[in-house]
Amino acid sequence: MRSLDWVVLFLTLGGIISYGLWRARGKQTTDSYLRAGRTMPWYAMALSIMATQASAITFISTTGQAYVDGMRFIQFYLGLPIAMVILSMTAVPIFHRANVYTAYEYLEQRFDSKVRLLVSILFLIQRGLAVGLALAAPAIVLTVILGWSAEATTLFMGVTVIAYTVAGGVKAITWTDFQQMLIMMFGLGMALITAIWMLPANVGFTGALAVAGGAGKLNPIVTAFSWNDRYNIWSGIFGGMFLALSYFGCDQSQVQRYLTGSSIAQSRLSLLFNAVAKLPMQFTILLTGCIVFAFFTFEQPPLLFQKNAQARIEQSAEYPALKGRYDAAFLKRRAAAENIGNDREAYQTAHLEFEVVRKEGSKLAERLLGEKGFNDTNYIFLNFVTTYLPVGLVGLVIAAILGAAMSVISGEINSLATVSVIDIYRRYLKKEASDRHYLWAARGATAFWGLYAVVTAQFARNMGSLVEAVNLLGSFFYGGILGVFVLAMYTKRVGPWAAFIGVIAGEAAIFTLHYSGMASFLWYNVAGCLVVIAVGLGISFFEKRPVA
């Protein structure tokens, strides 16, 4: 990065954080720190919800995934608008009326303390594991750009986020997210426009679509059904809906965003805005990845996008021959792409030949680096940004990526701290204390989870596509948690023990499904949720009903 990029990067990040802290100024209480005193308007919550979900992973990994696998990943979000409608109808008014700090607090009101404790622990395990992944993604960014060690980059990111999250609480997080989301949208739009602008004059936008489409990248809807296919319209609508219901309805990192709403209507509007805006946003991100693919069809990319791996294979004896074949395959594909209008099949054949050589490069890196399943998907977009974007814009896009990362991490450590303090500490360890005591406990818990994230991020790198790793991890727990909330909100006869055993049975079913390899991870949520409901309802028929 050049000097102007550094200036843009630090001014953008500094401005965003300062604005968030300024909006959170004033005397703090536990309520204002964890729920913003229930004063937030819908637009701030809406962008905060989006920002908490749209992580750095969204930028780095999703664009790379479109480059490699096409646009079919968008189907993952098809169930989201349906889930948002269901949650606006049910969860939002229930949580608001229950006047809770956490979603799990409501489970004690409906069942009893053991169900609340079990689900709180499941959340802490799942979110605690994922927070390291969320921090690892931006560490990749800084490692590539600055040449810093991975440890130093994680520490830098973690300490920055911990500072403003501990100081400002959920209000600072929400307003920071609001700004970060605006920067993200702007940065993304500029990256897409630049990618289109840099295409050869005789190709243009429609030519780029023809090239990407010819290589099978423009496949946003796949109707063929398979239990093991992660991305088709059916798993997207049904599996995606269950995942979105779990994530936005039962995951404290999201629920906490709309619990800050000043009314039921404001919270509903924030979710419905996401229902409308999420798919177009993901489409734009994936399209950017496809346009970058088209760009690299005419401009030769490195054999591997990860610079360290590229440097390593260049030292090997096999590299000169492989490079010769790679150059030839690139030239052949480019010539075929220029003639795609006349001979589409020749282009497709040339593309497959090119991919074979690139895979050989990956295999070579895998062998030389000792990294099983070597994958440079997460480096594709970064390589494009840092190599081809004009000065100043690089700094802005990197600020957008870092902002995205910070919004996720801040939301996650804040929610982890809230559950730790409200559902565990205040409920079991220190029942009677002053508001000031719990405020400081929340600050301390936020700092603890932030440091925990920094440590676990060290283990989260090299996990292939990070976006899939995060979603896979979530799928282990979301189904079970969603099931118990369905029992709580939609049934009257199910009692505490039925719900408790139901959750354990649901989790057992999910892990059985995973280790047997019977279905793709998107179905874990559906299966886990259905098992919890079935077992909960089944047991409730044998339970004694309380006499009215």
Next chain:
Amino acid sequence: MIEEPPPFLKTWSRVYTAVLLYLVVLIGLFAWFGRAWS
């Protein structure tokens, strides 16, 4: 707690219906886009 009406379309059920119709249109557009370029 009194439920506020939405700022448009008068009732929440109409807003929900509009969101679901929007989803159907979006899926149709995606399918058209895929067919047009693949």
